[in-house]
Each structure stands twice: as structure tokens, then as C-alpha cells.
Amino acid sequence: MLQIINLEEENLIAAKISGKLTEQDMRKLHPLIHNIIEKGHKVDFYFEMEDFVGYTLKGFWEDLKIDSAHLGDYGKMAFVGNKKWQEWAAKATDFFTGSEVKFFEKTNKENALEWIKRPHQKSI
Template sequence: MIEVIDVEGANVIGVRVQGKIQKDEMLKALDTVKGALDDMETVNIYAEVDEFEGFEVQAFLHDMRVALPNALRFRKEAVVTNQESLKKWIYFSNLIWLGGQAKVFSTDNRDAAIEWVQHPA
């Protein structure tokens, strides 16, 4: 499941993820992302992730169709999770993500994650 959540910040999109992300949920979330990209030069992502189990294939493909052509426009991603495997994935993504930075925060540090993602890179 992925759903858009309210997070303060002019260029911040918030999402909550739990379990496996399905295509219809992804399309709904991507509508919000595409709208933000239409209105803003850069976008930051705040994600609360609990028990992430992956993507349905079609959900992943739709995500890549938006993310890849706009990769340089995503500056920061704050990921709030206690899931160890996801922390390792975020570390790896920082090695290949040009122009942006992802940072992991424990669930006890949600406020710090929001503060970090709200400020320009």
C-alpha cells in the first residue's frame, strides 16, 4: 500500500508505505508527484515506511516512467523506517543517485526527518 500524506513544505510530497505497493495505488500517488513536478522545479520526498514488501511489477514500471526522466529534479528523500533491509537499499541508492540525497531516519526521529526534507539541498 502507498498513500499520499500531508507534510508541510512548499516542495515536499509525503507518502506512507506498508506492505506491497500495487499498481492502482502507485498511479494515484504518481498523479500527485506529476502535479508537483508541473508546478515546481525540484521536489523532495518524505516517506514513512513500515514492513515494505516490494512492488507489484506494473507499479514499479509506472514509478520508473516518472522517476527516471525526472531524476535530477528529486533533491531529497527522507525515509522513516526501522526496516534494516530498506536502510541498506537507501545507502546503495545514494551511491548512484546523481543530484540528490536520501537519508534514513528511525521512526523515533520523524520530526528530524520532516525538518531535514523541508530545507533546500
């Protein structure tokens, strides 16, 4: 399940994730991504994972389609969780995208919020 939360940042999509993500969950994100892109921003993500166990097959496929269409549109991604595999998934995301991706333990949630809200670093 994907529950959108409002962190009042124009270029940020924030959500709490639990259970398995479905195709419908992923389709909730797509218009939000487009709204940010249309304003000329990179899309940042903040995901709090609570009892998150993965995707349904259709959910995973929908996520792949969205990501492949928008990889160049993504900025920073903060993953907050408490499982080792979630940390590895964040590292894999960092490896396969041009985004700046960080994993934070649940006990460091405030650090994750501070980091995701900081302006992007311009590369020289």
C-alpha cells in the first residue's frame, strides 16, 4: 500500500509504504511525477517503509515502466526503513539511476527529512 504524505515541498513526492505495492499504487505516483516535471523541477522522493515486503508482479512491472520513462527526471531519493534488504535495494537504485540515493534507518528519520529537503548540489 502506498499512502501519499504531504511534506509541503514543491518538487517532492513523499509516501509511506507498507505491505506490497500494486499496479494501482504505482499509478497514483505517475501524475504526481508529471506535475513536478511540468513545473521544470527534478522529482525528489521520500519513502518511509513500514512492514514493506515488495511488489505484486503487476506493481513491479508498472514501477519499471514509470522509472524507465522518467529516470532523467529524478533528483534525490531518501529511503527510510529498518531491514537490510531495503538498504541493499536503495544501493541498487543508486547504482542504476543518475539520482542521489540514500538509505536511512528508521531511528534517523529526521536526518532523512533534513537531507531530502536540502537543495540539490550543482555539479561542476
